[in-house]
Amino acid sequence: MRKSNVTTGILAMAIITLSATSCKDKKKVQENQEGHQTEQMEDSGHMDGAMEDHSQMDHDNMNHGEMAMMSSEVIADYLTLKNALVSDDKDGAAKAGEKLEGSLKNFDTSKFSDEQQDELKDIIEDATEHAEHIAKSDIGHQREHFKTLSKDVVDMVAITGTENTLYEQYCPMYDNNKGGAWLSMNEEIKNPYFGDKMLTCGKVQREIN
Amino acid sequence: MLVNDVPKQVENIIKTSCYDCHSNNTDYPWYNKVQPVAWFLEDHVTHGKEELNFNEWADYSNRRKNSKLKSIISQIENGEMPLWSYTLIHREAKLSEDKRKTVLDWVSKLKDSL
Numbered sequence: 118m119r120k121s122n123v124t125t126g127i128l129a130m131a132i133i134t135l136s137a138t139s140c141k142d143k144k145k146v147q148e149n150q151e152g153h154q155t156e157q158m159e160d161s162g163h164m165d166g167a168m169e170d171h172s173q174m175d176h177d178n179m180n181h182g183e184m185a186m187m188s189s190e191v192i193a194d195y196l197t198l199k200n201a202l203v204s205d206d207k208d209g210a211a212k213a214g215e216k217l218e219g220s221l222k223n224f225d226t227s228k229f230s231d232e233q234q235d236e237l238k239d240i241i242e243d244a245t246e247h248a249e250h251i252a253k254s255d256i257g258h259q260r261e262h263f264k265t266l267s268k269d270v271v272d273m274v275a276i277t278g279t280e281n282t283l284y285e286q287y288c289p290m291y292d293n294n295k296g297g298a299w300l301s302m303n304e305e306i307k308n309p310y311f312g313d314k315m316l317t318c319g320k321v322q323r324e325i326n
Numbered sequence: 327m328l329v330n331d332v333p334k335q336v337e338n339i340i341k342t343s344c345y346d347c348h349s350n351n352t353d354y355p356w357y358n359k360v361q362p363v364a365w366f367l368e369d370h371v372t373h374g375k376e377e378l379n380f381n382e383w384a385d386y387s388n389r390r391k392n393s394k395l396k397s398i399i400s401q402i403e404n405g406e407m408p409l410w411s412y413t414l415i416h417r418e419a420k421l422s423e424d425k426r427k428t429v430l431d432w433v434s435k436l437k438d439s440l
């Protein structure tokens with residue numbers, strides 16, 4: 118009994134020491150990162166522009182164009198990812214997945230209605246996990262996550278609308294014939310689930326404007 | 327567990343094969359016995375729990391549940407879960423063809439019902 122108390126005490130002290138150290142370390146890293154981020158912001162003019170537009174937006178009434186603009190970066194990264202999968206390009210897909218993590222994080226939901234915000238946050242949380250896994254997986258696993266991710270993006274577009282016409286396409290053979298859908302800016306079918314193996318499996322199900 | 331009316335059979339399989347890494351259950355009789363194993367498991371438990379925690383199932387939204395179920399199906403179909411390095415030591419956690427089918431059927435049904 119006594120002995121185990123002593124052991125616990127020593128352990129607790131060790132843990133406290135450890136966490137104190139790691140806290141300090143973390144702070145340093147954060148400072149570094151902040152310094153870094155400021156730099157990045159300064160030399161990227163386009164980012165500044167986007168931020169300005171943003172603040173001028175009317176809080177309660179967003180028109181369609183503004184709503185679609187909010188999701189345009191996410192959609193762009195999603196389409197880059199889709200194209201990489203079409204080309205069987207694992208590294209390209211991983212990079213696009215990482216970029217998508219960023220654009221999902223930047224997605225500002227605050228201008229949407231409460232109900233829309235709830236759903237968008239749910240979508241973003243789910244999509245972020247898929248993007249994270251896509252960023253560090255082999256292509257088979259990337260495609261598994263791409264299937265669920267595609268559903269998230271379709272649901273997102275249903276709320277925000279889109280600046281460009283999108284085509285929802287579907288191939289019934291993917292995933293042991295359970296099928297898989299995706300979005301594309303081109304009507305012509307190029308399958309991201311099979312790539313070169315079966316590039317043309319699929320058909321357009323819907324045009325989204 | 328997943329839902330209230332999970333069949334006992336399925337629950338037992340998941341508890342035996344997945345809970346050590348995907349739940350808050352830390353009551354491992356073997357846990358501290360062999361040091362390399364303990365390190366290995368600690369890493370995998372923390373990591374596995376981040377991915378999927380059956381104890382937090384009720385808090386997942388339907389969208390999250392759907393994603394997790396899809397992922398569970400793929401992992402079992404591909405033979406990636408339970409981790410082979412774990413079933414080496416825990417033979418009872420290995421999924422026989424029967425068990426695998428039982429879990430897959432039930433998880434697929436649950437997913438379709440969401």
Ligand SMILES: [Cu+2]
Pocket residue numbers: 250254258262
């Ligand atoms: Cu994954």
